[in-house]
Structure formats: structure tokens, C-alpha cells
Amino acid sequence: xxxxxxxxEAQKQIDSFKKQLEELNLKDRVxxxxxxxxxxxxxxxxxxxxxxxxxxxxxxxxxxxANDSWKDTRDFVELTNKALKHSFNYFMSHYKKR
Numbered sequence: 001x002x003x004x005x006x007x008x009e010a011q012k013q014i015d016s017f018k019k020q021l022e023e024l025n026l027k028d029r030v031x032x033x034x035x036x037x038x039x040x041x042x043x044x045x046x047x048x049x050x051x052x053x054x055x056x057x058x059x060x061x062x063x064x065x066a067n068d069s070w071k072d073t074r075d076f077v078e079l080t081n082k083a084l085k086h087s088f089n090y091f092m093s094h095y096k097k098r
Contacts, residue, residue: 014056017088048091
């Protein structure tokens, strides 16, 4: 894959995560939970959103710097995507309708 393809695919995944988080309705997922459980949810959601935003920022920086070290950049993007996907799926598994 080319640099542009890898970064476009990474952005597509980030956009998907953002959309799913927006669609996640707290009321439907945590209704009846204790105040402490709702607090944990909000903290985890905030942390995940920050991780997504930071990853997106890094990818945009890489898009302008990637020419000199494309292999290293590609490896970083692929590894980061896997870690972000794991974190996202873990979070969603707790709150997504089954």
C-alpha cells in the first residue's frame, strides 16, 4: 500500500470510531447503573476520545513527514491502528447493545 492509502485507511477507521461513539447513547447503555458506574463510563469515554484525537493528530503530522521514512511510518500507523482498535472494541463491548 502507498503512504496515501495507509493514511487514508487509518483516517477512515478513526472516522468510524468517532461516528460510533457519537451514536452510542449513554441513556440506553447505562440506564439503571450506579452513579459510580456512570462516572467510570464517562471517564473511559473521555479517555478513548482523547486517544482517538491524539492518534488523528499524529497521523496528520505523519502525512507531511512520511516521505523520508515511509516504512517506519507505515509500521507505526499499523501498530497504532491495532492498539486503537483494541481499545475501542474493549470500550464498546461494555456499552454497545448486544
